[in-house]
Amino acid sequence: MPTQEFGASQQTNRTPAEVLPAATSRELALSLRDVSLEFPVYSTETRSLKHVLMRSVTGGNLRRQRMGASVLALSEINLQIYHGERVALIGHNGAGKSSFLRLVSGIYEPTSGEFTAYSAVYPMIQKAFLTSPELSGKMAIKGHYLLHNGNLRGFQEFYEDVVNFSGLGDYVRLPVKTYSDGMAARLLFSLLTGLRHDCLALDEGIGAGDSSFYEKAEQRLEEFVRSAGTLLLASHSDQLLHRFCTRGLVFAQGRIVFDGPLADALNHYHESHP
Amino acid sequence: MNPILESFRQAWKLRSAWWFTATSRTKARFARTLLGSFWLGLSNTLSTAALAAVYSIVFRVKDFNHYIVFLGIGVVVWNSISAAIGSAPSLFEHNSNNVKNLNIHPVFYTLEEWGFQLQTTIQAFLFVFLFLSFFQHSLLINLLLYGLLPMLNLFLFIYWAPVIICILGAKYKDIYQLIPIVLQLVFLLSPILYPKSNLGPIAWIADFNPFYRVLSPVRQAMQDGSISYSSFFVVLLMNLIGLAVALRMLTKHKAQLPFLV
Numbered sequence: 001m002p003t004q005e006f007g008a009s010q011q012t013n014r015t016p017a018e019v020l021p022a023a024t025s026r027e028l029a030l031s032l033r034d035v036s037l038e039f040p041v042y043s044t045e046t047r048s049l050k051h052v053l054m055r056s057v058t059g060g061n062l063r064r065q066r067m068g069a070s071v072l073a074l075s076e077i078n079l080q081i082y083h084g085e086r087v088a089l090i091g092h093n094g095a096g097k098s099s100f101l102r103l104v105s106g107i108y109e110p111t112s113g114e115f116t117a118y119s120a121v122y123p124m125i126q127k128a129f130l131t132s133p134e135l136s137g138k139m140a141i142k143g144h145y146l147l148h149n150g151n152l153r154g155f156q157e158f159y160e161d162v163v164n165f166s167g168l169g170d171y172v173r174l175p176v177k178t179y180s181d182g183m184a185a186r187l188l189f190s191l192l193t194g195l196r197h198d199c200l201a202l203d204e205g206i207g208a209g210d211s212s213f214y215e216k217a218e219q220r221l222e223e224f225v226r227s228a229g230t231l232l233l234a235s236h237s238d239q240l241l242h243r244f245c246t247r248g249l250v251f252a253q254g255r256i257v258f259d260g261p262l263a264d265a266l267n268h269y270h271e272s273h274p
Numbered sequence: 275m276n277p278i279l280e281s282f283r284q285a286w287k288l289r290s291a292w293w294f295t296a297t298s299r300t301k302a303r304f305a306r307t308l309l310g311s312f313w314l315g316l317s318n319t320l321s322t323a324a325l326a327a328v329y330s331i332v333f334r335v336k337d338f339n340h341y342i343v344f345l346g347i348g349v350v351v352w353n354s355i356s357a358a359i360g361s362a363p364s365l366f367e368h369n370s371n372n373v374k375n376l377n378i379h380p381v382f383y384t385l386e387e388w389g390f391q392l393q394t395t396i397q398a399f400l401f402v403f404l405f406l407s408f409f410q411h412s413l414l415i416n417l418l419l420y421g422l423l424p425m426l427n428l429f430l431f432i433y434w435a436p437v438i439i440c441i442l443g444a445k446y447k448d449i450y451q452l453i454p455i456v457l458q459l460v461f462l463l464s465p466i467l468y469p470k471s472n473l474g475p476i477a478w479i480a481d482f483n484p485f486y487r488v489l490s491p492v493r494q495a496m497q498d499g500s501i502s503y504s505s506f507f508v509v510l511l512m513n514l515i516g517l518a519v520a521l522r523m524l525t526k527h528k529a530q531l532p533f534l535v
Contacts, residue, residue: 109528
């Protein structure tokens, strides 16, 4: 059964002011000063022991090849995000949105510049379970809970919520590898939205399972996003961004080319990319 | 914060999670098998019995009971070291999805692997231990009185040595091919199936073999009921230096990992 992703085609009638709390304080959540991120592109040259040994004996002749190629994913980002802000990341594929999400959540480290996260950023871009597919859904839920809480206090409540919401029922006791794509997506979605986070880095690509689950999932996502202190949402859907965000950052070739109110950011994006 | 202290802090903070996922892997390994983890002990015991039967003849062993205990402990400890080192080069590759999408400190993956190897070693060891106790009744008392410190060194070694290899393995693709060859050579060169004295004039090689320096005290403690404290502290020092190097390397390459896997 095909899975659906948020922002793909759904309508909304509510504005962020109706569904989301306003940014109530000016407490800094994230600060970036001249931050750049370069991806090393490792080739056979750079990952072969033979070439490393060759370099060590040939001195400077082969040294210029040492670092291989690299891609500048983010360039000179200067930005401050305050607690409670709802920030949309706008841009074409490859513009730097996902790299930015990974950077602020600590998966990537800046190559240069200064980045400070004043609160923990949770990357909601997880695509697999922490435990082996040989193990049951229950074990996957337990692993996820332990990773985020460090103990099992309150686990039963979380477990029941995830099982009920995902609609897996007794299937939760079966190995995850026996689930259909839709079932696995439902479980992952229920897991990821089952805990509250102070600052959320969200990619619209998060799967929500089959279409019958989608409507229910939308409501849960809305509640989940509402509960987060700060939101960073990368999406190609204007509707989704209007629904959750008030501020927009437009990315192009790894730079932020516009930072302002969401409506203005979307106008800027559509004018420059008709 | 100091990178080594930060690694320890993360290891402690995530302790429930990595131990749980390690235990889950152990369970997954034997999921739906008839004998479960019993297979592990059984395979080690059968290897010990078969090797002892053959090599006791090859080496013209006079005291079979002594030899089978010598060989059995050596084989179990070697298998633990070998399994930990052998699986290390592809550790981050196997966790690539989570390395790229979760903001967990990489010490998590190394500790999960260590927890898994630890559980595997203990399971294998218990079964072989019972089997070998038929040949030498003092094994349990020797283990309790003399074996714990050498075991500590063994457990430390099977953490830091694989960590260094898994970082190199993520960086250089040749490591994955190289490790099985090195393990095979080290196995043949180490006095595991035969006493160190059989090496004759080249017995000194064993003293510079870190694998043997970890393995030998465990065997000596359990079989002979003795411990060399000077040797223990030398190996402990090697382990502490190895641990510091491994954690420093892990921190140094942390930023590169999502791009290497």
